Amino acid sequence: MGQLVLAKESAVAFFSRGIITALSHESGTIPDDREELQSSGRTEVTVEEELFTGEECRGESEDIALSVVGDTAGALSLCDPHSSSGRDLDPDASKPKQGEALCILSAMVQVAVTPLVSLADEPVKICISGLKPNQLVTIRASLKDDKGFPFHSKAFYRGDAAGEVDLERTEATGGDFQGLLPMGLLWALQSMKPFHRLIKRDIVGSPLQITLDVYDSLQFEPAPASQPVASKVFEKWFVAPGVQRIQIREGRLRGALYLPPGEGPFPGVIDMFGGVGGLVEFRSGLLASRGFASLALAYFGYDDLPRVLNEVDLEYFEEAADFLIKHPKVLGPGVGVIAVSKGAEIALAMATFLKQVKATVWINGLNAMNGTPLRYRDLHMPCIPYSGGEILLTDSGAMDTRYVFGDPRAPEYKDFAFPVEKATGNILFVIGGKDQSCNSKMYADEAMERLKQHGKQNVRILFYPDAGHLIEPPSSPFCCMSTSPGVPLPMMWGGELVAHAKAQEHSWQEIQRFFCLHLGQAITGVCNFPNLTPL
Template sequence: MIRLTVTPKIALADEPLKIKVSGLPPSQLVTLQASLTDEKGVLFCSKAFYWSDKAGEVDLERAAATGGDYAGVQPMGLFQCLKPEKLFHRLMKRDVMQSPFRVRLDVFNSYHMLSSPHNQPAASQTVERWYVAPGVQRVQIRGSRVRGALFLPPGEGPFPGLIDMFGGVGGLIEFRASLLASRGFAALALAYFAYEDLPRCLDVVDLEYFEEAANILLGHPKVGGAGVGVVAICKGAEIALAMATFLPQITATVCINGTSAIHGTALNYRDLHISPIPYKPECVRLTPLGLLSLSSVIGDTQAEANQGSIIPVEKAQGQILLVVGESDQNYDSKAYAEEVMERMRRHGRKNCTLLSYPGAGHLIEPPGSPFCRSSRSPFFVLPVMWGGEAQPHAAAQEHSWREIQKFLWHHLCPTGSSKL
């Protein structure tokens, strides 16, 4: 009897699973398939082909896929390579509290590519991938201006606090903050435009808004420590670098595929005004598939006229971790990170670290998140290229997620114990 074993069946979305098929004849070709339907009703699927070993087993921790959506030994390949049936759709959990992603795993005892009512799976299992651990609370935040959602781990605390931000998609995105809260952080998923009564478009970055968010965290009875952290990607990472530079409340900052300067929208903080490097929309590139590649739209940080827009990151008192995908097609993230590192070196500063990942693209997310090379954005007519290759990108997500948590624990709670 063919058996498909998956453990654990209920787990956080960033946890690895053990997947094993047994009861097969030796040297049997099988197809393993994963599928889920997201909150918008879009189906995501992945497939891989395996040969059973002499014992009639396929253990994904040891067995190499021969083809399908990936090849080689990739224990979580079925999850990392989930692809949308609807082109250019990005898998993103919206309601993190009420429901998990339910992923169905099927094994077919042959080569299986085309759907057919006559080709039924030999065994199936359904697993739940949650974005909150039991006991995590979600508190809606509405300060004088600040809009967001604070995720609190179970217990009295105090917990190290951090702000979690995304980029140009706007709105309130909660899945990374909820996972970080599940790992022991008081994590504030912060919206800063295109949400509730916030501006529809980001016309200016008012750093006092983000300072208010930091003070809300520091004033919470379950948040401990003298400062807070920031984890951010894309435009959010640009803002995070400015927060690290100008806000004394920020003691640990993680910038994922950001820039080294203020781009597109001016930054204000009290009496400080930094004019942006203008975007160059006329330099947008179209790929042969009609996708937008935006890296050339970003203005030149080396030009003399743009030096006033460079973030003076050497003023940052806290620690900074730069996480870079070297195949990012949204920003030239590696070049910007190297500019930051060089500026810190020139000023004798040693509070900045760079993690650079060959083959990784722009959307470096928690492990288990499917690789997304391109997807639609609410602010562009055509889909946007994010870049990267599936296998190195998945490896970057796994490694960087561990390093980000270690970094945050070390610098936000130096005398406490890490949850890793």
């Protein structure tokens, strides 16, 4: 065999039971006393006092061919010596070109993600193998949203004695988070564009494609210059196979109906978001994947609906409830509502005044109309005006508006709060204690006190002390601030990464249990929560 000659600052690659390993080596040529030795069909190469053994790569020629990637990445791959991409490392071999692509992804380190394709609210198992014992690595997650904006996260891990990192049992030692957080890389995804929120719009046509990259050193910069030693791409979908999407243009109604696979009938849920406007469908897709017929309902800023919400016409939302109840695949006699922020405000009005609403999930909203009056038949409810003088500007440049909205307990506003004691259905309040968009706990407490005064017990609170405003399905990236349509400065949503993410996991399960309990379980589908007891 020819003498092994290495480009300066490259790496030595060797074999051990089919696994390629790399070790940084500063010199250009292995000295004579460290040349390759052949004995009994095995190869031994000694580098800097470390001995590595492996079986020869055999072919018509016994030369070992390696190609180098990058400048100092230390990632090498085994190539066919007779292919155009292979390079014999003999004294006459030319220096590898900078950035030459791997002919085979380095088998040194492997990334396993199980399952590779899953629903967005399902956890995945992430394992790294083939590392050196106790090796420090950086794992980066990245994706691009529908507009092509990149999101990134990173964490540092130390492999065990077997050279493995299992995110279910290996703690992150630093990066964007610390501790034993198997889904932390998804929770921590942040946009490279300031104040940009991840909202998946096209949920039927494409998944979130998430790339995991493993680096054999600590990488602190947002865009590492070196190449990863291993990568894996996996997909998170917001609709399960067989879920049907139906565009809704029924009278005044605008939205999208998601139906689970099967004949049903299924519990029906109206799904709304807040000041972001438009039509947001990702939660409805997941609800349908879990056995609910979910109507993602737009109410401004979409199609021919008003661009700006100047008044809430509750009859529009009553039409949505009637439409859903009458659908042949919806299990009556009532429907549920789930909403956040401004949508939660409207949802509580629906629970109060509409007999069709049997179960309401209110996420970080208000118990009165703020900024927009409400009209329902002969009823006109004025709104509590904003008090812009109490807007707080954070160091990040985002607005903390939790004290902007009026207090319905104030004497001048005492008649503005919804008479929630009239609600015939059940209500679940989901509250983030560090909501910096609105003082949601105060509004939920006020509604609870009003119900208590009237002897009502059809309510439950889920309170998460360190969660923020945007409590969404599990694994949704934590967003503590972002721009919002019609608002001159970014909004501060609040919350702490880990506590918020755990609140999303817990509340999502409780929300499904709540709907199954009070709307009935689907005859077919995947809404199956055994041993349900009243919440």
